[in-house]
Amino acid sequence: MKPTSDRVLLIQAGYTLIEMLIVVTVIGILAAITIPIYQQYIQGAQLGSCLSEAKNYSNKVFYEINDQDNSTSPVAPVSSACQFITDATGWTSETQQKIVAVAKKPSNGRIECDVPNGSPCRVLP
16 A cells, blocks of 8 residues: 555646536526516606606696796706607697607606696506
């Protein structure tokens, strides 16, 4: 029998190819599940921001049209969360109509605020 000092001990360093493939597969599955959920969350947040902006503008227009001071008139909207908001500049109580807003991409949700009926807003399908 040889002395133990002559024996060579092999120590494994690093990972095998199979272990690396399993890790990459697990990360891919997690990404495939979470990315669509995150995109839905972003769309909902963009639509909510645009809804808030459109509601704020339509309330301001409703107030300026229906206040007792005849010298005020609605001004143009300042849009940051919405791609488009109907401009109510120059509207009067006779010419008022619905305000339509479109959220920015990727949401592209459409919002309608009914100014002649007290300015309730709703998201259109």
